Amino acid sequence: MKQKSIWTNEINEKIYPELKENINCEILIIGGGMAGINTALNLKDNENVVLIDKDKIGYGVTSHTTGKLTYLQGTVYTDIQKAHDFNTAKRYLESQKDAIKMVLDNIKKYNIDCDLEKSDSYLFTTEEDKRLNNERDFLSKTDTKFEDAKLPVDIPYKDAIKVEDTYVFHPLKYVIGIKEIIKDKVKIYENTTAIDMDIKKDKYIIKTKNGNTITSNKVIITTHYPFFVLPGLMPVKLGLNQSYALAAKHKNEKWNAINIDKEIYSVRFYKDNIIVGGFSHDLSDNIDYKKEEDKLINFYNNYFKDKPEEVWLTHDLKSHDHIPIISRLNKNHPNIFIATAFNKWGMTNGVLAGKIIADLVNNVENKYETLFKLDRPFSVEKTKNFITSNFKIGKTYIETKLDKNKDFYNKTYITNIDDHPCGVYIDEKGKKHVVRNTCPHFKCSLIFNNADKTWDCPCHGSRFDIDGNLIEGPSVFDIKLKEDK
Numbered sequence: 001m002k003q004k005s006i007w008t009n010e011i012n013e014k015i016y017p018e019l020k021e022n023i024n025c026e027i028l029i030i031g032g033g034m035a036g037i038n039t040a041l042n043l044k045d046n047e048n049v050v051l052i053d054k055d056k057i058g059y060g061v062t063s064h065t066t067g068k069l070t071y072l073q074g075t076v077y078t079d080i081q082k083a084h085d086f087n088t089a090k091r092y093l094e095s096q097k098d099a100i101k102m103v104l105d106n107i108k109k110y111n112i113d114c115d116l117e118k119s120d121s122y123l124f125t126t127e128e129d130k131r132l133n134n135e136r137d138f139l140s141k142t143d144t145k146f147e148d149a150k151l152p153v154d155i156p157y158k159d160a161i162k163v164e165d166t167y168v169f170h171p172l173k174y175v176i177g178i179k180e181i182i183k184d185k186v187k188i189y190e191n192t193t194a195i196d197m198d199i200k201k202d203k204y205i206i207k208t209k210n211g212n213t214i215t216s217n218k219v220i221i222t223t224h225y226p227f228f229v230l231p232g233l234m235p236v237k238l239g240l241n242q243s244y245a246l247a248a249k250h251k252n253e254k255w256n257a258i259n260i261d262k263e264i265y266s267v268r269f270y271k272d273n274i275i276v277g278g279f280s281h282d283l284s285d286n287i288d289y290k291k292e293e294d295k296l297i298n299f300y301n302n303y304f305k306d307k308p309e310e311v312w313l314t315h316d317l318k319s320h321d322h323i324p325i326i327s328r329l330n331k332n333h334p335n336i337f338i339a340t341a342f343n344k345w346g347m348t349n350g351v352l353a354g355k356i357i358a359d360l361v362n363n364v365e366n367k368y369e370t371l372f373k374l375d376r377p378f379s380v381e382k383t384k385n386f387i388t389s390n391f392k393i394g395k396t397y398i399e400t401k402l403d404k405n406k407d408f409y410n411k412t413y414i415t416n417i418d419d420h421p422c423g424v425y426i427d428e429k430g431k432k433h434v435v436r437n438t439c440p441h442f443k444c445s446l447i448f449n450n451a452d453k454t455w456d457c458p459c460h461g462s463r464f465d466i467d468g469n470l471i472e473g474p475s476v477f478d479i480k481l482k483e484d485k
């Protein structure tokens with residue numbers, strides 16, 4: 001079984017150069033996942049737009065998703081009603097339906113080859129649980145066409161509903177398709193990491209890891225986790241949720257499903273494969289990733305026949321009121337824009353982000369601007385979630401400090417070298433790989449991810465390989481022994 005996402009199989013694409021000089025531009029988009037690439041598409045006719053990505057465009061969380069385009073998103077409508085009210089939940093539902101339409105329009109207009117297929121979406125519960133009825137009530141009140149349904153697979157369940165106007169696609173092919181469309185209008189730089197930002201006379205000066213600068217009038221941050229570019233910028237309004245997914249051979253079927261129980265799992269099909277995801281937990285739960293991955297594999301083996309061929313894990317950001325953040329930063333920085341916290345529904349919300357941010361940049365009215373804005377109205381539920389998740393991160397921070405000498409998983413341990421805590425991983429050939437054990441971002445200690453063989457930060461999700469190279473932010477620095485940040 002390969003430890004990789006199915007979406008990166010057999011992809012051929014043009015790689016864009018790294019930025020090797022200082023440049024000026026009107027609009028800089030940092031981060032080319034679903035949110036950044038759709039923003040670039042909507043801004044391609046603006047003057048002097050630049051898109052940078054620290055890796056290859058599309059290879060962040062977007063290449064680890066299950067790629068469903070659906071508005072049946074667990075208990076999201078009940079959750080939003082709790083945090084806000086019925087009308088807010090109804091607007092969110094409308095935004096998701098509009099987003100699906102936007103993806104379909106883009107695919108048609110630009111003839112993007114991304115294996116789009118219609119796929120009925122099922123929402124089900126395995127428990128005696130009234131929460132599915134709450135979603136039912138909500139959908140009835142919004143005149144959404146749905147029906148009570150039998151799950152088309154032999155998994156035990158108690159109750160299910162389905163909608164028919166939903167889709168699945170190949171997320172990476174979609175992103176690469178857009179990259180091709182924008183390439184003559186937007187300047188694209190890959191392998192270009194933004195590490196810092198200064199302001200001089202209303203201009204933003206972004207520093208890159210290899211020492212260049214990009215001076216821009218407007219900056220759009222679509223880096224998934226918004227890295228620390230300005231004091232006070234990082235919205236502590238976020239939580240991180242880790243999920244696992246696998247793919248195996250299976251005949252193609254035209255449906256997808258997700259349940260609403262404590263252990264969530266999600267199913268879809270792609271060509272002759274089935275993709276099963278789920279078993280999420282908060283990153284700050286600081287637990288054994290391999291065990292969680294095995295839970296998913298065991299669940300799959302109980303109900304399906306063929307051996308999994310790929311397995312992967314990744315995390316997504318969640319907001320405290322279940323609505324993503326797609327917004328101008330604040331009044332002091334009206335020319336910084338941010339799109340993040342898609343609550344594991346970033347295929348729809350990423351495409352929506354692209355349109356809303358482009359409209360904000362071009363001063364065009366957008367009906368969803370107030371729904372997704374960063375400083376939306378106060379809510380008790382949101383505040384409660386905010387306090388709980390920040391308490392958990394604080395607790396995790398302390399635990400990682402106290403737990404220093406834990407022998408994580410037999411071949412991995414923490415030791416002090418020159419008074420610095422270091423993580424040691426011994427590979428199959430007996431070679432030692434030593435790295436700094438402190439995350440450069442917030443100084444949390446790192447834990448070893450024995451599923452992917454990486455060093456991961458349980459506080460904010462930065463990830464590093466066994467030799468200390470940065471895989472994923474918010475850290476923008478490596479943890480190699482010589483890089484003492």
Ligand SMILES: Cc1cc2nc3c(=O)[nH]c(=O)nc-3n(C[C@H](O)[C@H](O)[C@H](O)COP(=O)(O)OP(=O)(O)OC[C@H]3O[C@@H](n4cnc5c(N)ncnc54)[C@H](O)[C@@H]3O)c2cc1C
Binds near residue numbers: 030033195245344
């Ligand atoms: C297991 C799983 C299944 C999911 N399934 C679904 C689904 O079925 N449907 C759905 O709607 N959503 C789903 N999601 C959610 C969805 O995949 C994400 O919300 C979405 O991909 C996030 O897109 P993004 O553009 O914000 O982030 P990313 O795709 O991570 O893009 C961010 C980009 O920014 C770049 N970057 C980061 N830091 C820097 C820097 N300092 N400088 C330059 N570039 C930088 C990264 O390299 C990356 O390419 C799922 C998520 C998970 C975890």
